[in-house]
Amino acid sequence: MELTILLLIPVAGAVLIGLLPERAEQNARWIALLSAVAALAFSLFLFFDFDSATPGYSYVVKERWVDISSFNLHYHLGVDGISLPLIVLTTCLTLASVLISFSVTKRQRLYYALLLVLAASVLGVFMALDFMLFFMFWELELIPMFLLISIWGSGRKEYSAMKFVLYTIAGSAFMLVAILMLAFADGGSFDLVELGESNVSGALLPLGWVFAFLFVGFAVKLPVFPLHTWLPDAHSDAPTAVSVMLAGVLLKMGGYGIIRMCVTIMPEQAEDFGIWMAGLGAFSILYGAFVTLRQTDFKRLIAYSSVSHMGIVLLGIGALGKTSIMGANYQMLAHGVVTGMLFVMIGLMYDRTHTREIAKLGGLGRQMPLITTGLVFAGFASLGLPALAGFIAEITVFLGAFEKFEWAVLASIFGVVLSAGYILWTLQRVVFGPVKHDWDGVTDQHQWWEHTVAGGMAVLILILGLYPALMMDTMSGSVDQVIARVEEVQS
Amino acid sequence: MRDYTIFIPEFVAAGGAVLIIALELIWPRIRRDILATLTVLVSLGWIGASLAYIGMGDNNFQGLIQVDNFTTFFRILAGGIIAVVAIMSATYMRDRAKTASEYYGLLLVAGIGMVYMAAARELITAYISLELLSFSLYILVGYLKRDALSSEASLKYILLGAFSSAFLLYGISLIYGITQTTYYDGIADALLARSGDTDAAAVVGFMLILTGVGFKVSAAPFHMWAPDAYEGAPIPITAFLSTLSKAAGFALILRLFTSAIQVDAVEWRWAVALLSAATMVVGNLMAIQQTNLKRLVAYSSIGQVGYMLVVVAAIGYGDPEVGRDASSALLLHIVGYVVSTLALFTAITAIYNRTGDDSIPGLRGLAETQPFLALVIVVSLFSFAGLPFFAGFATKLFMFQSSTTDGLLWLIALAVVNSFVSLYYYLMILRQMYLFDPPEGAARWRLNPVMWCMGAALIGATIAIGVYPGPFFEAAAHATEPLYQQGADLLVQR
Numbered sequence: 014m015e016l017t018i019l020l021l022i023p024v025a026g027a028v029l030i031g032l033l034p035e036r037a038e039q040n041a042r043w044i045a046l047l048s049a050v051a052a053l054a055f056s057l058f059l060f061f062d063f064d065s066a067t068p069g070y071s072y073v074v075k076e077r078w079v080d081i082s083s084f085n086l087h088y089h090l091g092v093d094g095i096s097l098p099l100i101v102l103t104t105c106l107t108l109a110s111v112l113i114s115f116s117v118t119k120r121q122r123l124y125y126a127l128l129l130v131l132a133a134s135v136l137g138v139f140m141a142l143d144f145m146l147f148f149m150f151w152e153l154e155l156i157p158m159f160l161l162i163s164i165w166g167s168g169r170k171e172y173s174a175m176k177f178v179l180y181t182i183a184g185s186a187f188m189l190v191a192i193l194m195l196a197f198a199d200g201g202s203f204d205l206v207e208l209g210e211s212n213v214s215g216a217l218l219p220l221g222w223v224f225a226f227l228f229v230g231f232a233v234k235l236p237v238f239p240l241h242t243w244l245p246d247a248h249s250d251a252p253t254a255v256s257v258m259l260a261g262v263l264l265k266m267g268g269y270g271i272i273r274m275c276v277t278i279m280p281e282q283a284e285d286f287g288i289w290m291a292g293l294g295a296f297s298i299l300y301g302a303f304v305t306l307r308q309t310d311f312k313r314l315i316a317y318s319s320v321s322h323m324g325i326v327l328l329g330i331g332a333l334g335k336t337s338i339m340g341a342n343y344q345m346l347a348h349g350v351v352t353g354m355l356f357v358m359i360g361l362m363y364d365r366t367h368t369r370e371i372a373k374l375g376g377l378g379r380q381m382p383l384i385t386t387g388l389v390f391a392g393f394a395s396l397g398l399p400a401l402a403g404f405i406a407e408i409t410v411f412l413g414a415f416e417k418f419e420w421a422v423l424a425s426i427f428g429v430v431l432s433a434g435y436i437l438w439t440l441q442r443v444v445f446g447p448v449k450h451d452w453d454g455v456t457d458q459h460q461w462w463e464h465t466v467a468g469g470m471a472v473l474i475l476i477l478g479l480y481p482a483l484m485m486d487t488m489s490g491s492v493d494q495v496i497a498r499v500e501e502v503q504s
Numbered sequence: 505m506r507d508y509t510i511f512i513p514e515f516v517a518a519g520g521a522v523l524i525i526a527l528e529l530i531w532p533r534i535r536r537d538i539l540a541t542l543t544v545l546v547s548l549g550w551i552g553a554s555l556a557y558i559g560m561g562d563n564n565f566q567g568l569i570q571v572d573n574f575t576t577f578f579r580i581l582a583g584g585i586i587a588v589v590a591i592m593s594a595t596y597m598r599d600r601a602k603t604a605s606e607y608y609g610l611l612l613v614a615g616i617g618m619v620y621m622a623a624a625r626e627l628i629t630a631y632i633s634l635e636l637l638s639f640s641l642y643i644l645v646g647y648l649k650r651d652a653l654s655s656e657a658s659l660k661y662i663l664l665g666a667f668s669s670a671f672l673l674y675g676i677s678l679i680y681g682i683t684q685t686t687y688y689d690g691i692a693d694a695l696l697a698r699s700g701d702t703d704a705a706a707v708v709g710f711m712l713i714l715t716g717v718g719f720k721v722s723a724a725p726f727h728m729w730a731p732d733a734y735e736g737a738p739i740p741i742t743a744f745l746s747t748l749s750k751a752a753g754f755a756l757i758l759r760l761f762t763s764a765i766q767v768d769a770v771e772w773r774w775a776v777a778l779l780s781a782a783t784m785v786v787g788n789l790m791a792i793q794q795t796n797l798k799r800l801v802a803y804s805s806i807g808q809v810g811y812m813l814v815v816v817a818a819i820g821y822g823d824p825e826v827g828r829d830a831s832s833a834l835l836l837h838i839v840g841y842v843v844s845t846l847a848l849f850t851a852i853t854a855i856y857n858r859t860g861d862d863s864i865p866g867l868r869g870l871a872e873t874q875p876f877l878a879l880v881i882v883v884s885l886f887s888f889a890g891l892p893f894f895a896g897f898a899t900k901l902f903m904f905q906s907s908t909t910d911g912l913l914w915l916i917a918l919a920v921v922n923s924f925v926s927l928y929y930y931l932m933i934l935r936q937m938y939l940f941d942p943p944e945g946a947a948r949w950r951l952n953p954v955m956w957c958m959g960a961a962l963i964g965a966t967i968a969i970g971v972y973p974g975p976f977f978e979a980a981a982h983a984t985e986p987l988y989q990q991g992a993d994l995l996v997q998r
Contacts, residue, residue, distance in 0.1 A: 079810060082829050082979045122870070149892035156891070159931065163939050171939065175931065186924050190917075217908075407898060 015059060015072045016090040019100070022052040023107070023129040023136070038121050040372035042114070045125035052132070056104040064491045065094050070142065071204065086203055086321075089143040093267040094491030095342060097391050098248045098484050099265055102349045103139065105329045106261040107132040108256030109470060110254035111356055112462040116364060117165065117252070124354055125164060127157040128254065135262050140270060142205045144192045148185070151266065155181055158255070158263070165252040171247040173246035182231050188230030194223045195278065209277045209498070212386055227275050228290075237327055238297045241320045248316035249369070253360025256312065257317060261353035262317055265345045268326045272338065272495065276330060280499045283333060291414065295421035295428075296325030302431035306438075308372045311362075312370040314439060315355050318395065322348045322403075328421055328456030329410035335496045337413025340406055342488055347394075347402035348475055354391040354470040358384055361463060371439060376448035381457040385444045387467045394474045396436040401475035510563045510571040513553040514616050520546030521612040528605030536604045540594035542837045543589045543608040544905070547615070549584035552628045552934045557980075567687055569769040570986075571622060577983035578622035579756050581842065584614035588846045592853045593957055595742040596867045600648060611744065614640035618748055622755035625763070627676045627686040628882055629754055634672075635721065637752055638665050641643045641745065645737040657736025664719065664729040672716025678709030679765075688764035689779035696767050704769070710765060710772040712937060714779065717769045721814060723779050724786035724822045727806050731790075734802035739856055742798055743849035754812060754838060758831055761819055762987045768825075773820025776913050780817055784810025784922045792929045797852060797862050800929065804888055808841055811900060811919050818907035828981075828988045829906035835980035837903045840887065840895030842970045847962035848884035864933060869942025874949055876956065883963040884956055885930040885969065897970035901913075902977065 026048025030041045063071055066148070070091030077085040093324075094099060110128060117124055134157070137150030155178050161173035196203045196218035216223055233240045244264075248256050271290075274285040301321025308314035320345065329341030361384050363369055378385045394401035397408075406430060415422045458464060476483065524539055524546075554576050557563065563571040589611060597604050601739050617637030624630035642665065646658025656916040680686055682702045683694035694707070722730040734742045765772065767878060787807030794800035819827040854877055855870070871878040887894035890901075900923060905918050940942050951959075 039800055078972070079898075079974050080907065080983075081974060084902065084905070120986075149897070152892045152897075156886070160938055161936075163935065171935065175928075182924050186920055190920065193908075197905075378937065396705065419798075 014074060016056075019052060019055050019059070019138055020090070020133055020140065020302045020328055022048050022055060024095075024134040025130040026327070027126040027133070027262060030106070030122050030129070032434075033122055035122075038386065041121045041125045042111070045111045045114075045129060046108075046251070049111045049132070050131060051103070053108050055106040056101050059092070060097055060101050060487070063092070063097055063487065068490070068494065069093065073142070073144075078146075083197065084145075084203075086145050087143045089204065089206075090144065091142045091206075092140060093494075095100045095495075096269065096486040098342070098487055099262070099269055099345055101138050102346055103135050103262045104130060104263070105469075105473065106257055106349060106353050108358065109261075109353060109466050110257050112466045113257065113360060114252075114254040115460065115462045116294050117254075119165060121422060124161070127161050128258075129375075131157040131161070131258060135266065138266050142220075144196065144203045144205055144208070144274075145357050147205070148189060148192060150391075151188075151463070152182075152185060154263065154266075154323065155210065156326070156366055161255045162247060162251045165255070167252070168249040168250045169246070170250045170467060174252040175242075176243045177247040180240070181414075184230040184233030184240070187226040191223045191226035191230070194226075205273070205278075208394045212281075213278070219281060220282055221285065224279045227279075228271065228286070229265040231270035231275065233267070234270070235264060235323050235327065236320060237293050237324070238300050238320065241297070241301075244320060245313045245316040247310040248319070248356075249310055252361070253356060257353045257358070260278065260315070260356060261349040264323055265349060268302040268323065268330070268341065268345050268354045271327070271330050272342070273430035276338075276499055280502045284499065285503055287331045287333050288418070291328050291418045291421045292331075293307050294324045294327030294329075294331055295424045297321065298328065298425045298428035299324075299431075302428045302435065303310055303437045306431065309369055309371055311359050311374070311439070311443070313369075314435070315352060315359065316370070318432065318435065319352055321346070321432060322352070322395075325407060325410050325425065328414055328425055331412035331421075332410075333416065334413045335492055337410055337417075338492050338495060339485060339488055340409030340411075340413050342479065343409055343477075343484060345401075347406040347474075347485060349371055350477060351391055351394040351471060351475045354467070354474065355395060355498040356471060357466055358388040358391055361458055361467075362388070363446075366452060371442055373451075374443045374449075376444075377452060378444045379448045380455050383458045383464075383467070387471065389444060390471055391474070392436045392440050394478070398479045400475075402474045405478060405481045423441075506562065507565060508567070510557070510565060513550050513557075516553050517546060517550045517583075517612045517616055519586045520549070521609040525605045525609040528603060532603075536598050537594055539604050539608050540597075540990070541910060543590040543611060546612060547586040547590070547813065549613075550612075551580050554579035554583070558780040561954075564625075567689070568629045569620065569623045571623060572753075572986035573983045574759070574986050575619065575623040576874050577980070578751070578860075579619050581751055581839070582618050582748065585744065585751075585842060586611050586615050589740045589744045589748075589767070589849070591954060592850055593738075595857050595952060595955065596738060596740050597865070598852050602676050607644065609639040610644050614644070614744070614748065614791065617862045618752035618755065618858060621752045622759060624756070624759065625976040626680070627691075627760075627764075628690075630760065631672065631676060633843040634756065635865075635893045636671065636751075637749065638669070638720070641741075641879065643748060644741045647741065648901075651998070653736040654738065656734075657733045661729050661733045668716050668719030669724065670711050671719070674711030675709045675714075675716060678705050678712065678809070682706055686703050686838050688760065691764040692734040692767050695765065704767060705772050710768070711758075711775060711985065713765075714772060714775055715798060717753055717757055718779060720776060721750050721757075721805055721812075722802075723809055724806060727783070730806060731799045731802040732905075737872065739853045739862070741850060743749045743846055743853075746801065746849075750805065750809060750812075752836050754834065755936050756811075757816055758834070758984075758987060761816055761829065762827060762956055764779070764966075766819070769820035771815055772912075775801050775814060776820060777817040777912065779811050780813030781915055781918055782810075783813060784919060786810075788926050788929075791926070795864055796912060797864050797867070797933075800827070800864065800933070804846070804926065808924065809889065809915055811923070812837060812841075814915055814919055816911055817915060818909055819896060822907075822909040824988055826906065826909055827873070828984055831905065831983040832927045832977065833899065833902040833906045835983055836969075836973065836977050837899035838842070839980070840899040840966070840977060843962055843965045843969065844884040844887035844895055845958060847880050847966060850955060850959045850962060851880040854951055854959075858949060864936055867933065867936045868940045869946065870937040873942045873946050874951060876951060876959065880959040880963050881937065883966055885933060887966050888926040889930045891927070893967065893970050894954065897968045902973070 139146035152258035620633035791803035
């Protein structure tokens with residue numbers, strides 16, 4: 014029941030906005046803000062109310078939904094320590110996206126309604142315990158994303174939006190095949206709880222293939238080299254709020270899927286593919302970092318750094334150890350907040366300078382001290398400065414994975430060094446250096462919502478950096494259950 | 505004993521058709537809207553009368569016509585389609601043709617043709633019903649006499665239709681030559697008993713029948729007439745062609761292929777699978793290049809026919825269990841497809857009435873000028889593309905899943921790939937409506953409340969089938985039951 018309410022809060026907001034008459038268009042933002050705040054408050058309530066000691070899932074709803082010959086689908090929602098932090102991340106970033114969108118003036122009703130539908134579909138992905146329901150939410154997210162990027166974006170927005178949709182759809186085709194294979198195998202089901210406990214066998218295709226199909230579906234979203242090429246385009250052409258949602262929560266759907274589906278349902282195959290996942294992860298870290306060094310567009314730069322950072326998630330999952338998976342999950346939260354904040358700051362900067370070319374920017378520390386402070390802060394968090402969010406996550410992953418894949422971790426650490434390089438170099442070019450008089454007279458951040466978003470996200474980064482136990486304790490029990498599945502196979 | 509009571513629903517429909525035509529003869533200045541309203545009432549009466557036959561046992565007329573749940577299903581479908589098309593036509597035909605009574609009368613007559621295609625258990629009866637439907641459609645497609653495109657479409661349709669009828673008849677005669685009967689049951693028994701030396705004739709006969717019905721449902725490579733006919737016909741008739749005429753084709757196929765020639769499935773199933781593969785690929789690839797909305801819908805519906813043929817192939821490859829599930833899923837898919845198509849055409853008709861433009865760029869900025877219709881179009885297109893929460897996703901999922909048999913994995917895979925490809929061209933339409941500003945001087949306009957309600961009801965149904973398909977599937981499963989009760993006895997013998 015609780016989860017249904019949480020799911021319905023943004024939907025209700027979207028419906029209300031849809032009912033607004035045209036002359037009251039200005040009020041759309043307030044309705045969106047209200048429902049984003051309500052969703053955040055409610056998810057925080059669930060987060061603190063959640064008892065990490067309970068095994069399995071909490072707040073479960075299970076209603077019969079479709080019962081047709083061999084299809085037994087349920088409206089089945091529930092959360093555990095792995096998904097709940099991601100839900101809180103989603104509601105936090107939804108609020109940030111709504112606030113940062115206050116400067117949008119074009120077709121506001123449709124804009125906010127789509128943003129809320131997007132939030133609802135992502136929440137649905139993290140809550141669904143029925144594979145088909147999961148898939149439906151997974152696909153639903155495409156519709157608002159396509160429209161948000163192609164209407165409110167910039168640059169080659171239509172191309173990017175279409176590329177995003179086609180990549181995801183292609184990945185989902187594989188995923189859907191895998192879902193059906195799993196559901197109709199011996200011991201199979203659409204129920205993720207059952208799938209997570211039984212050992213599936215006798216599928217129509219060998220289980221290794223099924224695992225690979227699922228993995229491809231999630232890897233497109235994560236994204237993993239070589240399936241990442243949609244990301245820089247989508248990121249750089251999307252409006253600020255959508256970049257925040259995209260980097261902050263949509264990529265996490267991929268990592269969440271790999272942990273929840275690939276590893277938990279098919280631990281044996283995960284064990285076999287572990288070395289490939291770790292290898293791909295390490296390669297993505299390095300490849301992403303090298304490509305990032307060459308970027309001249311600020312948003313593209315952050316997009317490629319996301320490829321690098323999400324490689325850490327994959328490395329952590331591939332190592333299949335408790336510490337490494339905790340680290341991977343923590344990295345998703347940290348990356349969500351840190352990259353979200355980077356996109357917010359770049360968005361604020363872009364609103365004023367109307368360029369994202371790093372070469373044209375420069376010496377902005379003088380002209381917009383507040384924005385650049387936020388940028389430097391988020392940049393430091395991104396390169397993994399101790400006491401900030403990214404550090405905890407990276408160190409946990411590396412510690413967890415070191416024993417098993419020494420080579421991968423050593424290579425990845427070099428990637429982290431590179432990340433310090435590109436972040437510091439970029440900050441130096443944009444923030445410091447000689448003052449450019451082209452930018453004389455640009456305003457600094459001054460609206461209340463701009464302060465709220467920048468400040469709020471900085472606080473989140475500090476909390477994640479200074480008090481990791483808050484999230485780690487929540488995750489621990491559920492990660493233990495995943496690990497138990499893996500160890501069962503190993504022994 | 506001859507039991508004429510099983511024809512009562514069609515007496516209602518045919519009587520209504522005669523009444524409508526007579527009304528305009530007696531009273532030439534009658535308002536067209538009244539005729540349309542009358543058509544709607546007659547088709548609702550038709551549905552009402554059909555409901556009485558649900559679950560009634562063996563209602564057989566001389567072994568020619570069988571009224572069972574399967575027939576009832578298509579009676580209801582026909583009534584529903586005609587009612588919606590009549591409402592659409594009311595605004596469209598008002599100032600485009602001099603007379604309208606034949607138009608509405610023929611809608612009903614075509615519906616009767618469809619019902620008997622579903623009910624026939626004898627080849628000649630099935631053929632005559634098919635011709636009844638086809639002749640009504642030939643006239644309806646060319647109804648706008650002064651419009652060259654409409655006449656051209658009608659002529660092409662007649663020529664190719666006659667051609668395909670010849671194929672069908674030739675196939676029927678070959679089968680008759682082998683089996684000495686035209687009754688489905690008799691054919692099944694005779695095919696079972698036949699010796700190997702009639703193989704060649706049987707295969708040729710099956711192929712010719714397949715060609716004939718392939719033309720009717722516009723399966724590639726027999727699809728050439730469809731885009732022209734769709735483009736030239738009055739818009740409500742395009743809707744009629746792509747819903748009723750296709751559903752009728754599949755009604756006939758299901759009845760025939762699950763009973764009479766099921767026993768010789770080995771001889772025809774590979775051809776159906778190839779036909780299905782060709783149809784979905786051609787339909788989807790050609791759709792990508794279209795600029796006219798009606799032509800695009802024509803090709804996209806050809807693609808949909810390809811998916812539906814997967815089920816027919818599965819009936820050939822699988823056991824009765826597979827066949828029954830797949831046929832039920834096909835009926836469900838037909839309902840979802842019909843509802844989405846009608847929603848799309850409701851919107852296209854309303855837009856055409858307003859702007860007189862049925863090209864895809866003509867939809868430019870529709871989200872600003874008429875957001876409700878843009879929503880209707882989006883919902884129906886997403887349903888065609890098979891996005892979750894819309895009818896097409898659920899129905900295609902059941903259809904492909906239940907058709908999965910060992911020999912057909914490649915076809916299912918192709919179908920899945922195709923349905924993802926199709927999203928591309930549907931998004932191109934979406935792009936016109938949502939991404940671009942409306943042309944200069946285009947103002948927001950109000951929609952006729954009747955059309956508004958109909959659009960809302962149809963997208964409501966599309967979403968209902970997509971979100972909660974259970975009851976709809978159950979209805980479809982009841983409708984296919986009789987097919988397999990008869991089929992089961994045959995299969996025991998096989």
